[in-house]
Amino acid sequence: MVTMQDVARAAGVSPMTVSNVLNGYPHVREDTRDKVLRAVDDLDYRVNVAARNLRAGRTKTIGFAVPEADRPYFGQLGAKIIAHAATRGYHVVIEQTGADRERELHTIAGSRNRMYDGLILSVVGLGTRDRDLLRTNFPMVILGERVFSGPADHIALPNTEGTYAATRHLIERGCRDIAMVKGNDDLSDASVTALRYDGFRRALRDSGLEHDPARDIAIEELTMAGGREGTMRLVDSGVRFDGVVCITDTVALGVIRGLVDAGVSVPGDARVIGFDGIDESEFSVPRLSTIAPDHDEVAARAVDLLLDRIAGGEDWQAQEFVASFRLIERESTV
Amino acid sequence: MVTMQDVARAAGVSPMTVSNVLNGYPHVREDTRDKVLRAVDDLDYRVNVAARNLRAGRTKTIGFAVPEADRPYFGQLGAKIIAHAATRGYHVVIEQTGADRERELHTIAGSRNRMYDGLILSVVGLGTRDRDLLRTNFPMVILGERVFSGPADHIALPNTEGTYAATRHLIERGCRDIAMVKGNDDLSDASVTALRYDGFRRALRDSGLEHDPARDIAIEELTMAGGREGTMRLVDSGVRFDGVVCITDTVALGVIRGLVDAGVSVPGDARVIGFDGIDESEFSVPRLSTIAPDHDEVAARAVDLLLDRIAGGEDWQAQEFVASFRLIERESTV
DNA sequence: CTGAAAGCGCTTACAG
């Protein structure tokens, strides 16, 4: 394996000059630089990142930890985070945690973190009880819920407000018997399900509508398959409904599929609205109305907050930021 | 920052004993192990991965480089690769290259690679002309096309065979005027578009059908938006068609959306078939028929091949493997 | 079963 030593010898300079050239240090004579670059080329030299990281004490890389790599939402957000970090000279790598509390904690505590200067952690399994575990020195921004005020920087989605707006939208369109398809989380913890469910119920209450728990559908996984399965249960139960608020767009796509399978026309017999604003929502049949948080804003804020934290000193205060959102009205709620 | 030294001092042992405990070396006395683990806990010690990597000369991590992080296909494949690598004791991290030749080369050549013991590279921009650049010592498995026989291990998709089967399927269902929506790549290089387009034309020829270039639609990006836009062009051109072969499922979803917008019913007026077998294809309206390569097989083979290569000695021969596929018949081609 | 020493390949002050 070719080392900086080898390059130095070939170029007739010291290793440190090679290092200077490679790191773009300006005060290097033109012909010295040329000699070095030629040697690098000749020997096909690649810097050893592990050595550089060890010595420099930083990696110029941040990790983006997602629950599941195959959820469109995270892929789309990841692409934006990568793009924004690049403008600030940072590289981003995507890690999968595994969508449960155990593995999220492992990712936080894990030795892996030292591979990154900081971590953007999309959290789904952790709850308020884990607050203390987030009290680490490691630069970290939490993405997702708003329950962790205190220990770490935090970017929240407008969960309650968003679902509130979604539900009001259905009501304005004339829906009276509205179902909600959500996760099966414990509602006592401030999970995404709990927060969004809260917005749903508040909107019903504020509109003077009765909340019938028979129209609450809890599903195991927030996938299209889960959404479809939950919808079949709702239809089979025989309970009347004319609108469905879905916890995510992905779930909503499964709900639409399930309604079509059951012969329920969308939006004719039932209107459907999602949450997230993923790209797919714009192309489904029918097109999906949704609550779309500003993902560019989320990505930019997450990166900026993290880099501030990495650069920053000791006197740091945890920040919280709630993303703004738009209600996008499409065919599924016409 | 707490180091192994600190832990050793606190536990009253040598750093090397700490290292042994942390790495699960078996010959350590029970109470010594306990003392060490207690000190680790008390001091909240985390091993410095950069130092470990430098000394050990390996990272136990492999990179999965994808063109774009927000394409469902790669997310879904990534999740499978992560799962399979985990069973073999390896960690996987997802990197985004950026879907062009320049950046793919950069990823290959990049110093980043040294952060990984090996790289699984999903290639879209590289072509046959880049063969020599892949002649590196760095363990690498190419995913995607079959044009690189020689320099690197390679997992190919059944591009030509798959599209051949897709086209034949449409013909069997009664289609006679079949369009293809594909990328706008140079057909002289063996790009995904060129290979799949080849299968399309062969199937037409073998069935005695005329190939009308007016029904070839080239799109800029292999996205839903691209698929829809291409479809609008096809419809606007006024050329007759009763079937559409799509280069990917994602494009096919856009095509379906475009057809619905144009008042063309699927499959009544035109049948549509995709390629990839992404999860979304099972839940679209109508459900999408597709050519589904065996992704579990692809993921497992890619990881196995790469780990063999990492472990392996000098006498190594580049391997090529073509994934098997299934034709999944769904509503879009009934 | 445990430890003292060497060294992985860089970059960081410091000199000149």
Next chain:
DNA sequence: CTGAAAGCGCTTACAG
């Protein structure tokens, strides 16, 4: 503008 020396924090032979 360039270099000699030290050291980042581990693990790897090697001893005992």
